[in-house]
Amino acid sequence: MDRHNANTRSTKILTGLTVGAMLSALVLLWLAQPDPSVWLAAALLLGLSPALLFHCARLTTRLERHHRTLEQEATHWREQADHQEKSARIARKRYQQILDHAGDAIFFIHPEDGTLVEVNRQAENLLGYSAEQARHLSLSTLFPGVHQRRYLRLVKRVLKHGYGEESNLVFRRQDGSEFIGAVHARLGEMGEETLVHGVLRDVTEVKRIEKELRQKNQDLLLINQIAGRAASSRDLDAMLTVILNEVTQAMVADGGGIYLLRHEGTDMDLRVHQGIEESVLAELRALAPGQGLAGRVAVSGHPRASANLQKDCRLSSQAVREAGWHGFQAIPLTAQGRTLGILFVFTRSKRVFSRDQVQLLMTIGRHLGTAVEGAELLEALRWQVRLTEASSRELERSRQLLRENLSRVEESNRTLARIDRMKSNFLALASHELRTPLTCVLSGAEMLEGRLQRCVDQEGEQILSIIHQGARRLESIVEDLLEVARIESQSIYLAQEPIHLPTLLQEVGAAFAPVMAERNLCYQLDDLPEVACVCGDSHHLKKAFQRLVENAVKFTPSGGQVRISGGLITPEELRHREEELRKFTTSFFEQAGQKPMIRVCVEDSGVGIAPEEHVRVFDKFYEVGDITEHFTSNTRFGGKGVGLGLTLVKGMVEAHGGMVWVESDGTMKKGSAFHVLLPLEEGSALLSG
Template sequence: MHFAPLLLIVACELLLLLIEQYTPLPGWLHFGVSVSLAAVLLCFVALFKQREATMVDGLRREIGEMQQEAAKSARRYKSLLEGAGNAIFIFKVDTAELEEENRLGRELFGFTKDELSTMVVRDLLDPSEHERLRTFLYQLVRNGKADWDEVQLKRKDGSSFLGEINARLIDLGDEQVAHCLLRDITDKRRTEREIWQRNRELSILNNMLTSMNLGKDLKTVQEGTLRQLMELLQAEGGTLHLFTPDTSSPTLCASQHASPELEQVLGETLNSPDGLRDVCVVPLGSAGAGWGSLTSIPVSSQERLLGVIHLIHRVPHSYTLEEMRFLETVGKQMGNLIEQVRLFTELTWKSEELLRSHRLLEKSSHSLSVSETKLKQNLALVERAHLEQVRLDRMKNQFLGMVSHEFNTPLTSIISGVDHLLQQGWNSQEDACRVLEMVRDGGLRLKALVADLLKLIRLEARREGLETSAIHLRMLLENLLDQLQPLFEERGQVVTLRDLDHLPFFQGDCGYLERVFYELLLNAIRFSPEGGEIVVNGRVVQQEDLHQRAHTLTRFNPDFLRRCGERCYLEVEVRDCGIGIPLQEQQGIFEIFYEVGEIRHHSSGRRQGKGAGLGLAIVKGMVEAHGGMVWVESSEGSSFFLVLPLEQEAIQPALF
């Protein structure tokens, strides 16, 4: 391609020379052809230079991009290597020379990067592991991977630690390298050993308890515990001596691999056991020929020494603080078991004695049992008669109390006032005013009672229609609370309104509902103790919520759930902290002239006694006039519930 223009010019010149041999050509033609060919040659050269420059630029860009990718890959590799959570080493498989490591690897061994670059894998191992290295490398080459658990490694300062190696073979074509993950498992293995020992200790303590529960005798438990202690603490011998009140010297209860002479010497050392209150380790003298140390473990219960466990080692032995505590626990647990066996034996003997005494008592008390049966029958008859008399007296007292308190008091005020005016002859204006006030109060009370009776008659006859308007429960209750505030202050009671702000407006007769909540609050004031709390809360309920309480609602209004439809209702609860209402009387309190309980149990302050039995009947009539219903739930205190429809039904329901 580079010589194509030049070859074209040479070919043209040769062609012209060949033509001139046969036909003479003018000089200008030869010159023109030469100039044209030279121009073509220059164009080809310029195009070639431009193309060559374009190719060079493209190659430079590709080389730059490849260099950037190579640098990025190198950084990524370095980041992965240094950011790994374990020590990483890379070495040549054939020579075991270290090629690369991360920061954790250098910190683990304490060498610098330059120092590690001149080392081989063997330099990082404890000399005892050099032979195992060959096996490890052989498995790595053969399987492509190898794991080495519990290998002893050596740091720069000469200290050794236990490690774990996971290696993978990487084939780079011209050489093979190994990628190794190395972890220090010294703490892990130490923790595992400690956990194993703690589990073994717990197993010994558990076996002591379960063996007794499984019915094994005490001697078997003692021998098994001594044998397990020897296995756990690597003792070569052991004994158990107990103090008994029947003998002056301690009794040998269990022995393992101890000579009779040593058993006798150990028993004699317990003749003065005052110093044996804690676990102690002492060297053995001539009596313990062939033994290195003796461990004494006191067996005690409730600070009382019952015996001693001896563990014997052939070489001097030391214990950790945790092992000493464990031995103390074993001694106390063994003492508790011995004490429990003693108490159980004593209890068994006393139970047998008690059983014999009981049999004698049964024989002598047969006649007394017959008399006792007759006495119980007579007492039951007397109790039933007494309860019937109490019930009749209560009914009589309730009736007389209602009549005398609710009707006799206003009439007495009127009659006394009139008699006073007749006797005094209006001599004192002040007395006349006071008497007239008494007459007025009594007359007003009688008028109110009559008005309530008339109201009930109209409600039963449904002669009055509802004058409905938009009502919000909180606004309605706040107006009533202002009217009743003197009563709350007089009795030190508190009214709490809960969850009322989010309730919607509803259509209702404001006058009726004011009377409803007035009666419920007045009822709560009467039946709550002084200083008590009255709570009013409300919520919107669906048809499903009402049907979930069908058992309760049906008791008070059997037809309500049938005609409630799918409307939403506003449920209001007025809860007091009074003495409550018995279940058998809850339905009757909404009837006319019905009252529950003793007069003296329900009031304090100046408003003593009960009402005339009209208030809750009026509440029921007015609520049902709105298409709702009212009921009561009572345990400690009473909760009066009423539901009012948020959507009015077309047909007015039956009131009673």
């Protein structure tokens, strides 16, 4: 550009000189026509003019070419300048968009006074001020109280260290509301100007959540401490005292207490307390369920509260009102749905306990309820242990006595077994030893009776008859003894033949017909089922039924009745009576199975048998009644034998796979009923089915 300007000036000078020379020559020619020197000068000037004009033309051409080049360069640079300006505008616009659309509030701070130089749209929305308003905003308006000084200290830290942050700075919005902001600031430059730029986040909700979490952590720590003490402590009062102290501190209360319910919830026992005057304690100890706020908790199992006890009509204690209690909260101590006590705290200023605090107290109440229940169970267990120890000592003494008694019983059993063996041996021996001389007596008596029948008088005949009858009676006793011995040793021979019970019972009745007529007894034989056939020994079964009929005849007074009846009995009916009949047998029900049975009943209208003697009448040598009134007879009323008849009946029936039992209430005229149960023969059983 400078070179172009110099060439332009040179061209203009040459052009001027050329024109000046030509004008000078013309003037000289006009003024000095006759002077040759003047003509020479004029000619020289005119001669130089074309050279000057040529040189000027060349310079002009060069200048025009250079001018075009310069214009092209100027156009290029103008385009470059426009492009740079456009890029700058785009960059400024992009920067502003980034600034305005940033997720956080961004602002630029003057490093000297801390005022805001520029803010983005998020900062405008957060503070409630426009960018223009923010530039003229005083710090006292933006920051309440001490937070202005904290903000300025932050700016100084940034200027000193290049970075600074403040996580708990309070800002005031345009509408007057406040929020907690976290500021992260750095030192930077905007053009040639040094500024502090910061990022602002609203952390009010975060701080609130952090505060709640800290409170929750404190609550959980308190609950864990209480649960730990409740689980580890064995002294209930000491545990409740420590827990009450911790609860009052956590609730920032002036005092409190813990009631435990006694006697199934009818009494309230103020077990521990804190911060309560003696004048108030007397009334609180007299409180009953349903009285006052704490008493209502005991009845309902729900928490009760009052913000101002002084004006609460539910308050039943005048001493509490005079003591200046205001805020009150009571909660139940529960375990498995039962209310075991009440925990209450109070303040001397008006106060409403928050929902979270009430929930915390309810949780503590459940832990305490479980601890109280555990303590009560432990106390009950200790008492049970003491009772068990006493019972164990008593049981040990009883065991010692039992061992001594068992030793004596075992000795008695051995003695009884020895005596029973001696008795059995004696019976067997006596039976065999008596049989031989008895046979001699009978043979001799019969021989004397046959030979001396015509030689002796009537008195002699009577004596022989007495000898013969006595020998026969003794023979019968010996036979019974031998039969008992064979039954007990299971060496008795039993034939296995079909027996038609109705026919057999008719024969038994026919044998006793004369005696019945002599004693004026009514004998009745009911019809038995025709299928009533059993398998066994007819001789022995007939003797068994004869013994039963004989027994009925002997214990039925004249004019009485002896009746024989019977019928089939199913296994189901038998099982229904198993518990009642098991005392009469040891093995029948295990062997009976599903066999159908025939039951034969021999009943009379005699004296009867007492219920306590029903089982014993089947024992050997057992006699009902006073032994001093014993007399022997087979047919007379009240006559008795040696006590083997029912023993032989029981043994013989059981040998045939059956059983026998007696039914009687022991009263006169109702008599006794002896029941004989026998399995039916297989063919009969099929017919009965």
